[in-house]
Amino acid sequence: xxxxKRRNILNNIMLTLTGVCTVITSSALFLILGFxxxxxxxxxxxxxxxxxxxxxxxxxxxxxxxxxxxxxxxVIAAVIGIPVGFMGGIYLAEFGxxxxxxxxxxxxxxxxxxxxxxxxxxxxxxxxxxxxHFSAWAGxxxxxxxxxxxxxxxxxxxxxxxxxxxxxxxLALGASKTRTVMSVVVPAARQGILTGMIxxxxxxxxxxxxxxxxxFNNQYWSKTLNEPTxxxxxxxxxxxxxxxxxxxxQAWAAGLVLLALVLIANIASRWVLSRGAxxxxx
Amino acid sequence: xRRQMLWIAFLAVAATTAASAETINAAxxxxxxxxxxxxxxxxxxxxxxVQINYQSIGSGGGIRQLTEATVDFGASDMPMTxxxxxxxxxxxxxxxPTVLGGIVPTYNVPGAADLKFSGATLxxxxxxxxxxxxxxxxxxxxxxxxxxxxxxxxxxxSDGSGTSFVFTDYLSKVSxxxxxxxxxxxxxxxxxxxxxxxxxxxxxxxxQTPNSIGYVELxxxxxxxxxxxxxxxxxxxxxxxxxxxVSEAAAGAAKEMxxxxxxxxxxxxxxxxxxxxxxxxxxxxxxxxxxTKKKSIKDFLAWMLTTGxxxxxxxxxxxxxxxxxxxxxxxxxxxx
Amino acid sequence: MGTVVATAPPQSRPRKLTAFWRDxxxxxxxxxxxxxxxxxLVTVFLVYELWIHSGLSRAKFGFSFLTGTTWDPNxxxxxxxxxxxxxxxxxxxxxxxxxxLGVGAAIFLSELAPPKLSNACTFLVELLxxxxxxxxxxxxxxxxxxxxxxxxxxxxxxxxxxxPLFQGPAYGVGYLTAGLILAIMxxxxxxxxxxxxxxxxxxxxxxxxxxxxxxxxxSTWQVVVPFARLGILGSIFIALAxxxxxxxxxxxxxxxxxxxxxxxxSPGYTIAAMIANNFTEATGDIFLSSLVELGLVLFALxxxxxxxxxxxxIATTRKGSRQD
Numbered sequence: 001x002x003x004x005k006r007r008n009i010l011n012n013i014m015l016t017l018t019g020v021c022t023v024i025t026s027s028a029l030f031l032i033l034g035f036x037x038x039x040x041x042x043x044x045x046x047x048x049x050x051x052x053x054x055x056x057x058x059x060x061x062x063x064x065x066x067x068x069x070x071x072x073x074x075v076i077a078a079v080i081g082i083p084v085g086f087m088g089g090i091y092l093a094e095f096g097x098x099x100x101x102x103x104x105x106x107x108x109x110x111x112x113x114x115x116x117x118x119x120x121x122x123x124x125x126x127x128x129x130x131x132x133h134f135s136a137w138a139g140x141x142x143x144x145x146x147x148x149x150x151x152x153x154x155x156x157x158x159x160x161x162x163x164x165x166x167x168x169x170x171l172a173l174g175a176s177k178t179r180t181v182m183s184v185v186v187p188a189a190r191q192g193i194l195t196g197m198i199x200x201x202x203x204x205x206x207x208x209x210x211x212x213x214x215x216f217n218n219q220y221w222s223k224t225l226n227e228p229t230x231x232x233x234x235x236x237x238x239x240x241x242x243x244x245x246x247x248x249x250q251a252w253a254a255g256l257v258l259l260a261l262v263l264i265a266n267i268a269s270r271w272v273l274s275r276g277a278x279x280x281x282x
Numbered sequence: 283x284r285r286q287m288l289w290i291a292f293l294a295v296a297a298t299t300a301a302s303a304e305t306i307n308a309a310x311x312x313x314x315x316x317x318x319x320x321x322x323x324x325x326x327x328x329x330x331x332v333q334i335n336y337q338s339i340g341s342g343g344g345i346r347q348l349t350e351a352t353v354d355f356g357a358s359d360m361p362m363t364x365x366x367x368x369x370x371x372x373x374x375x376x377x378x379p380t381v382l383g384g385i386v387p388t389y390n391v392p393g394a395a396d397l398k399f400s401g402a403t404l405x406x407x408x409x410x411x412x413x414x415x416x417x418x419x420x421x422x423x424x425x426x427x428x429x430x431x432x433x434x435x436x437x438x439x440s441d442g443s444g445t446s447f448v449f450t451d452y453l454s455k456v457s458x459x460x461x462x463x464x465x466x467x468x469x470x471x472x473x474x475x476x477x478x479x480x481x482x483x484x485x486x487x488x489x490q491t492p493n494s495i496g497y498v499e500l501x502x503x504x505x506x507x508x509x510x511x512x513x514x515x516x517x518x519x520x521x522x523x524x525x526x527x528v529s530e531a532a533a534g535a536a537k538e539m540x541x542x543x544x545x546x547x548x549x550x551x552x553x554x555x556x557x558x559x560x561x562x563x564x565x566x567x568x569x570x571x572x573x574t575k576k577k578s579i580k581d582f583l584a585w586m587l588t589t590g591x592x593x594x595x596x597x598x599x600x601x602x603x604x605x606x607x608x609x610x611x612x613x614x615x616x617x618x
Numbered sequence: 619m620g621t622v623v624a625t626a627p628p629q630s631r632p633r634k635l636t637a638f639w640r641d642x643x644x645x646x647x648x649x650x651x652x653x654x655x656x657x658x659l660v661t662v663f664l665v666y667e668l669w670i671h672s673g674l675s676r677a678k679f680g681f682s683f684l685t686g687t688t689w690d691p692n693x694x695x696x697x698x699x700x701x702x703x704x705x706x707x708x709x710x711x712x713x714x715x716x717x718x719l720g721v722g723a724a725i726f727l728s729e730l731a732p733p734k735l736s737n738a739c740t741f742l743v744e745l746l747x748x749x750x751x752x753x754x755x756x757x758x759x760x761x762x763x764x765x766x767x768x769x770x771x772x773x774x775x776x777x778x779x780x781x782p783l784f785q786g787p788a789y790g791v792g793y794l795t796a797g798l799i800l801a802i803m804x805x806x807x808x809x810x811x812x813x814x815x816x817x818x819x820x821x822x823x824x825x826x827x828x829x830x831x832x833x834x835x836x837s838t839w840q841v842v843v844p845f846a847r848l849g850i851l852g853s854i855f856i857a858l859a860x861x862x863x864x865x866x867x868x869x870x871x872x873x874x875x876x877x878x879x880x881x882x883x884s885p886g887y888t889i890a891a892m893i894a895n896n897f898t899e900a901t902g903d904i905f906l907s908s909l910v911e912l913g914l915v916l917f918a919l920x921x922x923x924x925x926x927x928x929x930x931x932i933a934t935t936r937k938g939s940r941q942d
Contacts (some may be wrong), residue, residue: 036757148660
């Protein structure tokens, strides 16, 4: 009886502990959001979204160029990354030969695992050094490299999940393989593919390391894509490490804006996916 | 219709990739960054078509980026060595001193104000030999101050810094042990301490960490309202960095300024000379291909040597000696 | 019966080419192949560039780069060991915290929680994985570091100060703080993947254990978890690979000291933080080459870990199908 009692007590303790673990880990996100809102909310004013940063020590100004700069970098990354991921995924799912596909999958996983700072080094050697300037192109390129594996995986995965009966039906009706893929299979998998792309964008929106020596930074508006470009993640890093209270305040606000965008993108992608799943079932 | 779309797309891409005529990119020292940013802002107000984007990443960065030609000009508190100059193949680098500044030992010791440091105590702290605030050597120099029995948190630079160079140059001059063990450079193998990024990072760390000490350009201590100590100079007097003491440190060098303007004025002789003073330089290529950029840079330099100098005192720097300004104005002609 | 079989004349080369361009399927095969191949080529090119640009330091130091402990730009002496040490140490600290926490939460979410709660909590945890590194760094500087400096580190020194692990001043920044932040970044992976692995364990296993009289905990810990151990181990590998390469949050709280220190409270450096802080400013070719070589070392480390995780995943699926 004694042993049973002991075992039961142990049972209750350990199971409670796992509950505690869950509470801690699940609430971490709320804590983070809470801190950002508490510290950054007051600084989110019209100036923040429309003005340029002021020089050291002066109070005021905003991060308008960083917000736009981030947008520009994401667009460049998406323009490069989405087609490559999408087309590559189609190849792996629909056309691929066995060994080459394995090779592509392996290198995509490898690319996915490359630390973002190393991707920054690569973009620097390939674009910044030959062209002799920092640019939005270099930053966008570095970010696209991080997007590609995500888009590739998602596209392949969701294309494969489309039942073969759809393909066979289309081919039986006389459609070419290309037509089958583009008009039947891809639309059937579109929610999943879209989810993958949104997740890819959300992933790169917050990255600062690849931008440190590619798009660098700019006090002013970047008039072309060939110049250094300000970005939200870089500015957060720069402002947080300074000694000015006003700059800290702006870092909090920028952090809040960035996190809000990233979380919204993530939640939206899940919503898209769940809609797709229920549509398929229904 | 298709053709027209193609042309529009082509032109759009061409427009976005055409080199911007007016944003001049520069990078370098954090030491003079506050006054540079003010200058660039004021110059832009007077000449609205000229935009100079200055990124303060440290003197090491200024030298590196100029060598790689990823910026139009650099800025550094450490004059480029012959070895570094040899690596720049596309053009010759012209050193233009811009202001004088002082590096102060800033500290965060609750209850202690107006601390006095000497070359011996400062090098001892940074070598890790002096570990606590109430070490006998510090107490001796600061009679009457209640120094706590706490560990000293040493803060230095984590990036390639001209401020570090000036600081280590000074320590090398006053401490043979420092010279042998560590030496003077923009990046050294620091025996102890935390690293902060940029003058801003060091100031930030010291401000947030009790019982810490760091070295920053004077304006960073002033702007963040932090305490900074006085230094014992070569003549044996304790002086605090300001307009007069820094100018006095440069007085001797001004008379014997070499043609390429590369000098060190640390541990300068003079009754009230501040021992950790330095010139800071803009590193300008002697050949600038882009005609508009060349004109803008030359105009800026001319403006900086005259109107710009008036801003120095208000921002806790010291203006250049008149003889040096005259020599630099002659050097302007060398920019082709 | 003389059937005339019409055979096409053998096609000449130009005919074959035109036939190719008319065949839509072959074109799309080619186009998608090019895109897929570009992924392969870019990755190969990346490794190549890292190799080439680290040539100077590889030639000068050879393998002693990995064991050298001095990093002195003044004398051009560069050794990677302090950074490898810092990277491994901070990741290890992260795992020591996040593995028990993560596996514990995964157990709760797979065994005890009702499905709706389990899905909701997993959703929250997975969102955590999306929080950008620089934002966690921002939070760390202003909230975690003062907390560490004023309360946690003095407490550790007070209680465990005799151990060399907890000596030295309480800076607030350092290995321990970096490890804590990394723990936050790694437990989402452990929870998400371990939960999947635990959910995949067949019901019969649990029921068999319970039928034999085990408590719920005993059934879970002694039967279910071992069954899912390969998946859990895989999640740890993936978490570790992520921790090794983390840059921004770590750079902001590691303290930036280039030495090897035993105390967890001491400032240090990781490979990623070193590259981030110094890359744009490395004066001197050997300095820059050494930084690229550091990147190569980091890349190799993460590659080995990811390969290990892949093998585990393959082993899990194979084992799972055999166990049926």
